[in-house]
Amino acid sequence: MEKTTQLSVMGGGLVGCLLSLYLAKQGYRVDVYERRPDLRRTDLGGGRSINLALSDRGWRALETIGIAEDIRKVAIPMYQRVMHDKNGNLSFQPYGQEGQAIYSVSRGGLNQALLDLAEAEPTISLHFQQQVMEVEVATNKVTMLDTVSGQEHHISPDVIFAADGAYSMVRLSLQKTDRFNYEQSYLDYGYKELTIPPAADGSWQLEKNALHIWPRGQYMMIALPNVDGSFTCTMFFPYEGEPSFKSLQTPEQLTSFFQEIFPDATALMPDLAQEFFENPIGSLVTIKCQPWRHSGKILLLGDAAHAIVPFYGQGMNAGFEDCTVLRGLLEQHQDNWETIFQTFQDVRKPNTDAIADLAVYNFIEMRDKVADPRFLLQKKIEAKITAQYPDSWLPLYSMVTFSPDLPYAEALANGQRQEEIMRVLMEHIQKEEDYDKPAVQEYLQAQLA
Amino acid sequence: MEKTTQLSVMGGGLVGCLLSLYLAKQGYRVDVYERRPDLRRTDLGGGRSINLALSDRGWRALETIGIAEDIRKVAIPMYQRVMHDKNGNLSFQPYGQEGQAIYSVSRGGLNQALLDLAEAEPTISLHFQQQVMEVEVATNKVTMLDTVSGQEHHISPDVIFAADGAYSMVRLSLQKTDRFNYEQSYLDYGYKELTIPPAADGSWQLEKNALHIWPRGQYMMIALPNVDGSFTCTMFFPYEGEPSFKSLQTPEQLTSFFQEIFPDATALMPDLAQEFFENPIGSLVTIKCQPWRHSGKILLLGDAAHAIVPFYGQGMNAGFEDCTVLRGLLEQHQDNWETIFQTFQDVRKPNTDAIADLAVYNFIEMRDKVADPRFLLQKKIEAKITAQYPDSWLPLYSMVTFSPDLPYAEALANGQRQEEIMRVLMEHIQKEEDYDKPAVQEYLQAQLA
Numbered sequence: 001m002e003k004t005t006q007l008s009v010m011g012g013g014l015v016g017c018l019l020s021l022y023l024a025k026q027g028y029r030v031d032v033y034e035r036r037p038d039l040r041r042t043d044l045g046g047g048r049s050i051n052l053a054l055s056d057r058g059w060r061a062l063e064t065i066g067i068a069e070d071i072r073k074v075a076i077p078m079y080q081r082v083m084h085d086k087n088g089n090l091s092f093q094p095y096g097q098e099g100q101a102i103y104s105v106s107r108g109g110l111n112q113a114l115l116d117l118a119e120a121e122p123t124i125s126l127h128f129q130q131q132v133m134e135v136e137v138a139t140n141k142v143t144m145l146d147t148v149s150g151q152e153h154h155i156s157p158d159v160i161f162a163a164d165g166a167y168s169m170v171r172l173s174l175q176k177t178d179r180f181n182y183e184q185s186y187l188d189y190g191y192k193e194l195t196i197p198p199a200a201d202g203s204w205q206l207e208k209n210a211l212h213i214w215p216r217g218q219y220m221m222i223a224l225p226n227v228d229g230s231f232t233c234t235m236f237f238p239y240e241g242e243p244s245f246k247s248l249q250t251p252e253q254l255t256s257f258f259q260e261i262f263p264d265a266t267a268l269m270p271d272l273a274q275e276f277f278e279n280p281i282g283s284l285v286t287i288k289c290q291p292w293r294h295s296g297k298i299l300l301l302g303d304a305a306h307a308i309v310p311f312y313g314q315g316m317n318a319g320f321e322d323c324t325v326l327r328g329l330l331e332q333h334q335d336n337w338e339t340i341f342q343t344f345q346d347v348r349k350p351n352t353d354a355i356a357d358l359a360v361y362n363f364i365e366m367r368d369k370v371a372d373p374r375f376l377l378q379k380k381i382e383a384k385i386t387a388q389y390p391d392s393w394l395p396l397y398s399m400v401t402f403s404p405d406l407p408y409a410e411a412l413a414n415g416q417r418q419e420e421i422m423r424v425l426m427e428h429i430q431k432e433e434d435y436d437k438p439a440v441q442e443y444l445q446a447q448l449a
Numbered sequence: 450m451e452k453t454t455q456l457s458v459m460g461g462g463l464v465g466c467l468l469s470l471y472l473a474k475q476g477y478r479v480d481v482y483e484r485r486p487d488l489r490r491t492d493l494g495g496g497r498s499i500n501l502a503l504s505d506r507g508w509r510a511l512e513t514i515g516i517a518e519d520i521r522k523v524a525i526p527m528y529q530r531v532m533h534d535k536n537g538n539l540s541f542q543p544y545g546q547e548g549q550a551i552y553s554v555s556r557g558g559l560n561q562a563l564l565d566l567a568e569a570e571p572t573i574s575l576h577f578q579q580q581v582m583e584v585e586v587a588t589n590k591v592t593m594l595d596t597v598s599g600q601e602h603h604i605s606p607d608v609i610f611a612a613d614g615a616y617s618m619v620r621l622s623l624q625k626t627d628r629f630n631y632e633q634s635y636l637d638y639g640y641k642e643l644t645i646p647p648a649a650d651g652s653w654q655l656e657k658n659a660l661h662i663w664p665r666g667q668y669m670m671i672a673l674p675n676v677d678g679s680f681t682c683t684m685f686f687p688y689e690g691e692p693s694f695k696s697l698q699t700p701e702q703l704t705s706f707f708q709e710i711f712p713d714a715t716a717l718m719p720d721l722a723q724e725f726f727e728n729p730i731g732s733l734v735t736i737k738c739q740p741w742r743h744s745g746k747i748l749l750l751g752d753a754a755h756a757i758v759p760f761y762g763q764g765m766n767a768g769f770e771d772c773t774v775l776r777g778l779l780e781q782h783q784d785n786w787e788t789i790f791q792t793f794q795d796v797r798k799p800n801t802d803a804i805a806d807l808a809v810y811n812f813i814e815m816r817d818k819v820a821d822p823r824f825l826l827q828k829k830i831e832a833k834i835t836a837q838y839p840d841s842w843l844p845l846y847s848m849v850t851f852s853p854d855l856p857y858a859e860a861l862a863n864g865q866r867q868e869e870i871m872r873v874l875m876e877h878i879q880k881e882e883d884y885d886k887p888a889v890q891e892y893l894q895a896q897l898a
Contacts, residue, residue, distance in 0.1 A: 183632040
């Protein structure tokens with residue numbers, strides 16, 4: 001039976017589309033308002049990152065709406081990290097066990113697929129080029145700008161779902177209400193997207209099924225494969241200092257720097273200088289706030305509630321998991337929005353706080369630690385522990401990435417406990433074979449029995 | 450010689466007025482825009498707290514504009530904390546050494562005096578009922594609402610000083626720019642102002658020259674004297690839980706609670722129920738942000754840059770100290786606004802972060818620790834150390850309150866070092882006389898020599 005409550009979802013991105021599908025399945029009419037033009041009919045260019053890492057929490061959500069298999073056809077599994085040193089030597093670190101991978105997918109392609117699904121639902125109406133200017137929180141009256149006509153108009157939905165991203169205008173309105181806790185914190189690093197094009201025969205010029213990292217201590221570059229044979233490289237680099245975006249001012253400085261620091265990648269980047277100086281520098285923000293809800297009338301979710309930096313590849317996955325949790329609560333509590341929203345916040349907030357902190361931490365791991373032989377040895381030892389104690393040990397990365405039922409906060413807590421065990425253990429270990437030493441085995445037995 | 454740069458100060462409160470005076474003395478024309486009506490001609494009622502604690506950093510600023518003596522006549526020195534237990538028994542803790550005090554002053558009275566001074570300056574123009582709606586950061590174009598006519602108009606000053614308080618609209622515009630770090634965090638406590646009126650003969654019904662505290666573990670009430678013989682009481686109390694603002698719903702619940710918890714005060718509060726249910730609950734926010742400046746065009750200061758909770762009595766004092774620092778930089782760097790603003794931020798930010806954290810910490814001390822005999826004994830021992838080692842020991846409270854040249858961050862660091870010494874020392878001390886034990890004296894000698 002169709003319900004009469006008027007629901008508006010602000011934002012027609014990944015999370016807004018998925019949520020609107022879930023709401024429609026529950027029998028609601030849903031209006032989706034998106035600031036940008038319909039990306040299926042417009043080339044939007046730059047801005048957000050081009051590809052994303054989809055992992056198990058994300059797949060789980062896509063399976064519920066029946067498009068997992070379609071997306072899998074255009075997703076590229078990445079089974080390992082491949083580290084490139086300054087001489088072009090490679091080292092390898094699998095992400096999980098045999099067959100486990102994270103998947104490089106196109107943000108635009110995935111968004112298009114979700115928009116197609118939403119459009120096919122008779123109870124979902126998509127409205128593009130509609131920009132939220134302000135929400136009168138007491139009444140849910142939304143001032144909306146039609147960016148085509150330049151005219152403002154008003155809507156007053158019963159319930160507003162704010163999936164309008166890290167720079168959410170709904171959240172900005174909530175921020176002006178009393179007792180709204182809010183934090184936006186930027187890293188002193190920006191990012192720049194660059195390209196390694198396909199080879200002449202259309203093939204990938206680096207190992208296709210991997211996430212490539214050029215770890216350089218205080219900064220790094222990574223590369224993810226695209227279906228067209230190219231790689232999208234992302235350079236994470238300080239805004240200021242030496243070296244920094246500020247210090248690389250001329251094509252000569254740039255080329256000489258890249259040739260010294262990223263020689264193997266540079267040889268594959270014919271348009272480096274042009275891309276570097278034309279593409280914008282993206283900033284890296286973490287956003288935390290509380291409450292996420294205003295009574296049973298407004299709910300923040302996805303990046304609007306908890307934007308995170310990209311280093312754990314979990315931003316979209318966390319947003320999709322929001323939808324998974326909400327879906328369960330919608331079924332359980334029906335129209336009781338206050339209960340749904342409060343429970344959602346109580347359940348999700350500790351977990352999104354955890355993944356936010358993990359994401360910042362993983363930057364340090366990626367840019368610095370993965371270049372350290374001791375760190376790579378530790379990862380190998382951890383893999384042995386997982387094999388020996390499969391019921392009581394899983395590496396943190398696997399808990400976050402390949403365990404879609406494990407809350408992020410528990411993954412973090414388990415990970416901290418395991419890290420302490422590893423710290424003690426590694427004092428006894430100089431090479432892989434030391435794992436079999438009695439002292440090591442006894443300590444492990446005592447800790448994990 | 451008069452300068453041609455157009456300076457606008459947003460906010461005609463305590464900090465905005467003092468700053469405008471300093472700018473005028475440097476030869477600038479200054480426009481001051483204040484959202485509210487002229488408080489010298491209107492009774493504004495509630496909202497901000499009625500009285501403030503003025504201490505040495507504040508006095509130092511008032512002395513530079515020649516009104517310290519006038520203010521001193523209407524300020525009431527508070528030489529000590531007086532703690533009231535549940536049976537009405539009192540205990541005492543001096544704030545500093547003989548003659549040292551913090552001063553209870555009327556916020557309104559002080560603001561009026563500053564407005565009078567500003568108005569008397571021919572190069573300062575005051576504009577009331579002018580509300581900043583938005584600042585176009587790239588151009589410094591300010592959209593201003595005249596709240597009398599309801600008309601919007603625009604100004605484009607060369608430099609904007611935002612002294613528009615904790616809910617600064619200038620800061621809100623900056624928040625929307627890239628890489629602006631921002632945090633607003635609320636305590637789970639609100640405050641309510643209540644009154645102990647004068648006795649029939651006009652005299653004070655509690656010790657006049659003291660700050661009174663009713664410490665009750667998780668919450669507290671305080672009282673500051675006013676010149677009219679009354680005390681303004683402020684109850685700091687949880688919003689929710691048991692007991693809380695939410696749990697006290699009827700006059701009967703309220704009266705019974707107050708008679709049990711604050712019996713001696715309650716006997717002096719004839720209008721308790723009416724005030725409690727009519728007065729608003731104030732919220733308690735800490736605001737941190739960075740950068741405070743946008744190139745050499747916009748500067749945040751005072752609460753707009755670093756609002757703090759009131760428990761160290763330093764909010765206004767810190768804002769005045771901002772002006773003191775700026776005044777020095779104005780003289781040193783003349784019109785070089787970029788240098789002035791960047792140096793201001795570099796110098797002040799660590800110090801305002803320190804006082805923000807100290808203020809939150811002091812809530813715990815005031816509501817809980819001052820009721821603990823061990824804590825009061827520790828304070829007495831500290832006084833002995835200060836007397837014996839005057840060159841190397843000053844209690845943290847004195848460093849913050851009575852040492853106007855010591856940066857807050859240094860006070861905090863010294864305080865943490867001293868607290869560690871006290872922790873060790875107090876293990877050897879059960880009563881005041883134990884201070885003379887050889888072990889105690891030797892340890893102190895070793896630490897402080």
